[in-house]
Amino acid sequence: MEQIRTGQDIDRRDLFENPTTAFRPSAYWFWHSIPTEEVCHAQLADFKQKGIGTILIQARLAMSRDDYLSPGYLVAYRAAAGIAAKLGLKLGIYDDYNWISGHAGGRTVVDRDDLRERHLFWMSSGDLRGEISGIHPPFTRKMGSDIFEWQYEGGRVEWCEWMVASALLHSSGEVGSLDEIVDVTTQTSVVRSDGVSCTYAFDGEIKDGQTITVFISARSTTSRLINYLLPEATVRFIDVGLDPLVEALGDLVPDPVGLVFYDQPAAGFYKWDQISGSLGNSLLFASTLPDAVLQNTGQPFAKTLLALLRNVGPDTLRLRAQFYAAYSALMNDAFSGTLRRWAERKGIALTGHEILPHISSWALNGGFTSIDPRVALAVDFFGIDAYRHETTVDSNNFVAQLAPKLGDSVARSNGRSRCVVETYASAERTPVRAAGQWELTLETMRAQAIRLYCLGTRQFLWHGVYQTDGRDNDPTPFANPRFDFAPGINFEPWWGYHDLFSQETARISAFIEPATPRTPVAILYPLHTAFAEGPRHGHATHIGAWCEGLLARRCDFMFVSEADLAKARIEDGQMLVSGLVFDALILPSVTVLETKKTVRALETFRAAGGVVWSSGDRLSTVCDATDPVAAVASTHIDRMPGGSDIDALLAGLPPSGPVITGHPADRLWQWVGYEDNGWWRIVLFNDGAAALESEIFFNDGFDCEVWSATTGKIEEAAAFSQLTVTLEAQEVRCLRLRQTTHGGAGDGHLSNQPALDLARAVSLVDGWSFAPAASAAFVPISVETGWETQGFADLSGTGIYRLALEIGDEADWFLELPDVATVVAASLDGRQIDRRGWRPYRFALGRLRPGVHSLELRVANTAANRYYANTPYLGDTADKSGLSAVPKLIPLTH
Incomplete structure (x- = not known):
């Protein structure tokens, strides 16, 4: 919490170049046994070097419950926190053993049945x-x-x-x-x-x-x-589960240990x-x-x-809504309220996340479909967040999903902004979800992080870094750390490149921080409909359809609560609330509202020229109304909203700020926000395998600064009437611009693609040799298929490719690697040129004289072929590894 305030107070350019821990990736540190001080030193220093800013120690199922909170555990915990402090890392107290907060490893209910x-x-x-x-x-x-x-x-x-x-x-x-x-x-x-x-x-x-x-x-x-x-249950949990940790930490609270984190409290x-x-x-x-x-x-x-x-x-729907409202309020205060009051007495921040039934989905209940979320802390997200000091949500696997957008929404409603997003991987190629994804690549992880930032994330929380990589020949989920929602990213062969990911993504987050997102559309979070109708009602899927449809058209949005509408200010046909400005509001199959105040707010907004749309079922019940309820005046569609409906809604909204187009549109991610001083901030990301172009227009002209998330450098503003941005595969751009008038300012073009003479490209097909380790003998290898098909199926690590590279013409040469699994460092004549963790895998070799040069490529794959070997989790084929397309040598155009 303190880090975010500091980040807003210091120079924004310096914050971008050197992001604070509030923006750097964080991680659970899985303890599978009580670590020695030497292990703590080694692993924490490694995490620091790889760019992680915050660590949360989490005892996992592989650790004996008897060891959890034992004297030895508390000594190690204190030692780890002290080491973290010396390294400049921040720590958070993950509040329980394994997960499901409140049980304290079973201690809460001992002698308290x-x-x-x-x-x-x-x-x-x-x-x-x-x-x-x-x-x-x-x-x-x-x-x-x-x-x-x-x-x-x-x-x-x-x-x-x-x-x-x-x-x-x-x-x-x-x-x-x-x-x-x-x-x-x-x-x-x-x-x-x-x-x-x-x-x-x-x-x-x-x-x-x-x-x-x-x-x-x-x-x-x-x-x-x-x-x-029962609040007394939470008090007991604090007494036996949290106070021992705080007492052991002593003067390390609140710095570096400044927060407590709860995880999915649910019976x-x-x-x-x-x-x-x-x-x-x-x-x-x-x-x-x-x-x-x-x-x-x-x-x-x-x-x-x-x-x-x-x-x-x-009265059925009203009774249901009011029952669950009372039930949730009682639970919220008994657990979250008790925790918050304790945290404030200790001078630390409360954060964490409830069960999110929408995990890995856009539909409100499209994730945990087997549960009825009304029985848990899992529906009243705005109310739950009111007890936190910082918002955290949960996300699963590597697709865009509702969690960060809803997290940002509830944070803004409660006077904050953005959120921490915990991300974990569950298996997709085996029914045993805990087997995880050792096949995860750094490129996949990075792309997901950037999507999350565009959807409202401030900090990426990885689940997790591991104390140990577990045991061979034991496919048992959870108890064998290897299959406890893998991967433990520090045991991935590409871990050495994580610092590239950390620095770039932290800068993207810091770049977004000073600006307010442009959100033309508000979606009413239908709390009382969810209470009354249950998770299978249409409101859940209608929310998903609206969200996906708006994002497909690169229109940002935010959720608002009924309480938000009650305090909103209406000006010039716009709704101003929680620091955001909305031109339109959507009711997604809303049948039940809490109060007549909401109806009046909607009527006032529409009467002032605001746009109100609704879909699916119509309003039938207002809980505090005694008379029959008339439908809210809106543009209504009875069906699930489709593309033409969303196009029609957006066509009726006034333009605001810069106009951005992109081809093809389905691969371009964007985030757009504005500062108080007239400047706009834009993040563009090509989430695809081929280059695309984006065009930016801003009335008659604009100044534009280019902020490089890779280097931290900022190019001073240049004037354009329009700007074309070429984004290579997986490339991200941060741009800052403001409207201005420059007579004669022309069209501009931004591209990181060098001017290569493709007609003189040389395919490097033959002459490659390979070794599975620096100490191993080199053998001939093909670069047209991965090493997993050439006798190294179980190799998870760094393979070394070598080539005697013959240069005929003196020129400035580039090396293009069309297909790498997954990261690569290139060296020429014994000197490392650069490292790449994601596409494009292109290296500037510099000006080379004719003759023979020694080229070496060190390629690291994933851990899948090693850790899934001899288990039911490997799948039909080995994980792709190394080079699987012919490298090319290409000169610059003269």
């Missing part, structure tokens, strides 16, 4: 007796036995203290109103129970056409997870044999919940529960 998770289960029947049985956590179970045994003592799911929370007698058919529901809780009791099931009995009469729905609460006897509705997502209705998982339960629900709904807790499962008349 009352803090273990307690859930509500239910069933509907026409019988006087019924049984709840077959309770299981499919979300946890599918991750394997090691995870299951870590979360549950003895690897068993067992329960106790079965109690009837509510019993309702109602029609088996349609229920017209709450008045038709009879509360028979006092006539219903548990008559038999054991650790896995219970039987209830109703002491009354069930007539034909009637059904009884019974809600029963039970507390787990074996789960190490806590009841997140089990249980299902059982008798589950039915609109709610997909069990609910947490605490004695405080009924009163909270009564206060928010005005209706008895028992009858409100039934509305969660089925239609109970015209």
Whole structure:
């Protein structure tokens, strides 16, 4: 937090050239055992050298739980923090063992069974007796036995203290109103129970056409997870899990240890044999919940529960929305609020991320599709973020996704901006997701980081760097560190090039920092619709369609909450809120709103000339309205929004700032923002394999500065009437410009492509030799296919290619490597020319005299062929390695 404020106060050019740790990559440091001081010295120095700015120590499943928070662990933790301080690294406290914050490696519930998770289960029947049985956590179970045994003592799911929370007698058919529901809780009791099931009995009469729905609460006897509705559970977690770390760190808090980081606090997502209705998982339960629900709904807790499962008349959606609002608020304050108050007493920042059901997706619930997010900290993102000092979100794999955009939105709504994005890799070529992606390349990682910055990220958090690379001949996920959401990037052969990635991406983030993003479109985050309708409703997929469609047309957007709309200022047909300016607002299949204030704000915006569009289902319920609700006046489409719809919306918006085009459009990423002084900042990224061109227009002319993220250098402004920017494959450009009038200013062209004489290109096909290590013998090799097909299938490391390069004509020569897997350093006559971690793989060899020169290429691949060998995770073919296309020698044009 302090680093960001400092970054805004110092000279912006210096910040760009030398980004602070707020902008540099951060990483989890996986501890698989208690490290020695020597290991801490060696690894932390290595992380520093590779450009990482912040480290979060995380004990993983390979470490014994007995070692976690032991005296030896705390001594090592303190030693590591001290070493980090001397190196100029920052540290954050990752708050738990493995993940799912709150359990403190199981210590929270030791001798405090009352803090273990307690859930509500239910069933509907026409019988006087019924049984709840077959309770299981499919979300946890599918991750394997090691995870299951870590979360549950003895690897068993067992329960106790079965109690009837509510019993309702109602029609088996349609229920017209709450008045038709009879509360028979006092006539219903548990008559038999054991650790896995219970039987209830109703002491009354069930007539034909009637059904009884019974809600029963039970507390787990074996789960190490806590009841997140209880603030005392969080207090206990702090006492046994966080305070020991802070006490051990002593004067190293708050510098270099300046934050605490929580990770996916969530109780089990249980299902059982008798589950039915609109709610997909069990609910947490605490004695405080009924009163909270009564206060928010005005209706008895028992009858409100039934509305969660089925239609109970015209108040159904309102009751659901208000129930989950009360439930979420109770959970938010009990866990996040308690943590925040503790963090502020310690003088450190609270950050971390909740479960994000949209992970790796644009649809709001397109990631974790097996869970109902309403039962966890997983829907009210604006409310959750209000408790944090800095926003963090989670992202999976290497595709553009919703998380950073929603993270930036909630941060701005709560008076901040941008976010940290944790990125982890899950396997795509095997069903065992924890096997990860040892085939990850630095180019893939870099491209994802740049996409994330364009979507609202400030800091890239990698999951993670490893203490050890694990064991051979053991494919066990999680317990073998090698397959704990690999890769551990410091064990990738390309790790030595990570500093190139760190420096460039940190500068991109620092370049974006001083500017406000141009966001013509706001999307209303439909919180109460999500509460009322559930994750399978159309609002989730409509959000995805709007987001992808807008980005495909390079139109930036931000999410706003109902509270944002209530405080928005309307001026000249624009909506000003959270420091942003919007010309249009989208309602994505919104059926339920919290308050009439939102409707009035939308009407005011539209009346002032603002653009309002809606799609899918129309508004039907406003929670604080007593009268029937009319649809919000908008341009409405009943279907999923398509390209023509988005084109029509954008055609009605006023132009603002520079105009950017690009060919082909689907490979050009951009970020556009403005400073207070009239300057604009633009990031352009070619996310493709071939060059593309982008054109920039800004009224009658503009000045443009070029800020090089590679070198940190800034070219002084030049005047243009329009500017064509050629972007090579994977090239990124940072440009700063302002509108001006320069008589006679002409068209400009920016390109890093040298003027090469392609007609005189020489293909270097023959004469190559290869060694798998510097100490090994060299053998002939083809450069038309990778080394994995030429007898080195298991080689993961640096292979050395050599060629006696004969130069016939004196000229300035360039070496082009069309296909490299994955990084390469080139040397000529014993002198290193340069290193490349991503395309284009081009090296300026300088002016060479005729004769024979010694060319050496050191190529590092990924670790996949080494670590996936003899496991089920390798796939059908070995990972591509080395050179697989003929290098070319090309002179500069005379």
